[in-house]
Each structure stands twice: as C-alpha cells, then as structure tokens.
Amino acid sequence: MSKKHADGSGLEIIETPEALAGKISKAEVFFIKNRKVVLGIGAAILLAIVAFAGYKAYIASQEGTAQNALSSVIYDFEADSLQKALNGSGGNEGLLSIADNYKGTDASNLASFYAGVALLKQGKFDDAINHLQSFSSSDLLVHARAQSLIGDAYFEKNQPAEAISYYKKAVDSEKNEYFTPVYLMKLALAQEKANQPADAVSTYKRVIDEFPLSSEVVNAKKYMGLLEGQVGK
Structure with a gap:
C-alpha cells in the first residue's frame, strides 16, 4: 500500500514491505527482459569513463614534454629567427612540430599561436590563418x-x-x-x-x-x- 505525499506533490511513498517487494520485483522483470541492453549501456558508460581517464593521463604526461620543447624554441621566435622557430634547430622541435605532435596540450595550443604569428610575418597568409584559427x-x-x-x-x-x-x-x-x-x-x-x-x-x-x-x-x-x-x- 502507498499513500500520496502529505505536501500534495503527488509523489507516492512506499509504506509496506509488500509494496516495496512489488516495486523490486518489477525492476527485476525489466532487467531480465532487457538484460543485454542494460549491460551494454553499462559497459559503454564504463568504457567511456576509462577512456576519458586514460586520455587525461596521456595529455598530462605529454604536457611536460611539450612545454619543455616550447620553452626552447621561444628564444628563436623572440630573436626573430622565424625559420628556426617554425622548424626547430639543433635537435629541438619547432613550433609546427609541437603544434601537431602534442594536440590537446596547452603547449600545442600556444605553439599554434606563435606559429601563426611567424607565418604571418613570412607572408604565408593561408598557413597563418589556419594556425591562428586553431588557437583558442x-x-x-x-x-x-x-x-x-x-x-x-x-x-x-x-x-x-x-x-x-x-x-x-x-x-x-x-x-x-x-x-x-x-x-x-x-x-x-x-x-x-x-x-x-x-x-x-x-x-x-x-x-x-x-x-x-x-x-x-x-x-x-x-x-x-x-x-x-x-x-x-
């Protein structure tokens, strides 16, 4: 047996163990009939959570490497050595490589901005637009x-x-x-x-x-x- 909530909300309150058992029984029947669907949805949600956690961990590990690479190339950019800044030198990655190889990191995002500025200075306007548009x-x-x-x-x-x-x-x-x-x-x-x-x-x-x-x-x-x-x- 159940009764309407006293505040007039229309919600039902389970009053007896028998009524509660009835509700549980309905849920069991639904689960049995739709077992594959329910388990499939649960597995998909779990997989999405695991994948997202893995992606975040991967990005975190990449961030440090990307930041180190970016700090090395900024000196060339500030010295107006644009070609070195864009393509790298002395074994260091350039802005174009950092922007492309570490997508999802803050360093990659910033490298896109610097690359856009450098390309604009070189008169490579379409490439500059592409990199600046990818920056946020x-x-x-x-x-x-x-x-x-x-x-x-x-x-x-x-x-x-x-x-x-x-x-x-x-x-x-x-x-x-x-x-x-x-x-x-x-x-x-x-x-x-x-x-x-x-x-x-x-x-x-x-x-x-x-x-x-x-x-x-x-x-x-x-x-x-x-x-x-x-x-x-």
Whole structure:
C-alpha cells in the first residue's frame, strides 16, 4: 500500500514491505527482459569513463614534454629567427612540430599561436590563418589579438570583407583602452578598402568618441576628415 505525499506533490511513498517487494520485483522483470541492453549501456558508460581517464593521463604526461620543447624554441621566435622557430634547430622541435605532435596540450595550443604569428610575418597568409584559427584562449584579450591577426592576414590577401569580419570580432571581444582603438583603426582601413566609406567614417568616429586619450585619435580625425567629403558629411 502507498499513500500520496502529505505536501500534495503527488509523489507516492512506499509504506509496506509488500509494496516495496512489488516495486523490486518489477525492476527485476525489466532487467531480465532487457538484460543485454542494460549491460551494454553499462559497459559503454564504463568504457567511456576509462577512456576519458586514460586520455587525461596521456595529455598530462605529454604536457611536460611539450612545454619543455616550447620553452626552447621561444628564444628563436623572440630573436626573430622565424625559420628556426617554425622548424626547430639543433635537435629541438619547432613550433609546427609541437603544434601537431602534442594536440590537446596547452603547449600545442600556444605553439599554434606563435606559429601563426611567424607565418604571418613570412607572408604565408593561408598557413597563418589556419594556425591562428586553431588557437583558442579563455583570456579575452589574447583571443582578440588572435582575431585581429587573422584579420591582418586576410587584409594582406586583399580580402577586406573577411578582414572586416575578424576585426569586428577583435573589437567586440573585450574593450580595452590600449588595444581596442588599434583594432578599430584596422577595421576602418579594411572598410575603406572594401569601398565602405560611410562605415569607415563611423568607425573612425568611435575611436575619437570612445577613446579620446588614445594615440590613434590624431590619425582617426585625419582619415575621417578625408572621407567625409566622399560621403557628403
């Protein structure tokens, strides 16, 4: 026998051993009828848990090796020895190898960013875009920097529409007194290149209005003045 819960919730409360035994019996019948399915689901869940734990352990073991490799190659990157940084030297792995061989590690992720920057400097814009797009960061300022660099690559490829898209992502990612005016200026230049003078004027005006103390304001006023005649302002 059972009764409705006193709080009116409609839930049933088992009152007697006989009623409880009835519930258990139903569960046993269900298990017997669906034994293969139930055991299969249980095994799949267990396998997924074991696989995930194994993957995490593998990534943890790889992280140290990858970080050591990355620390060695950063010196070449900072010295502007881009080819050495990308391909490695003296038996050390380069950024491209680290990014590819240690996927899933923080070091691989960071290597993709550095590789993207190096490739951009070398004028290898498609490769730069691929590496920068594979980079991710929870730090919004760093994320915005990566989006801006992808915009730079598209700008250099004479694809202003794509550049505009990524510059907008950089601008919208995290407002910052130092970086955002720079991204806005890049956005305005891309809009000019895309023959969108009215949009460019609005973007230059944002620099002037939202970041009056920025060093970019002087150029923003100059370029906006030149464009206003074209758009009839």
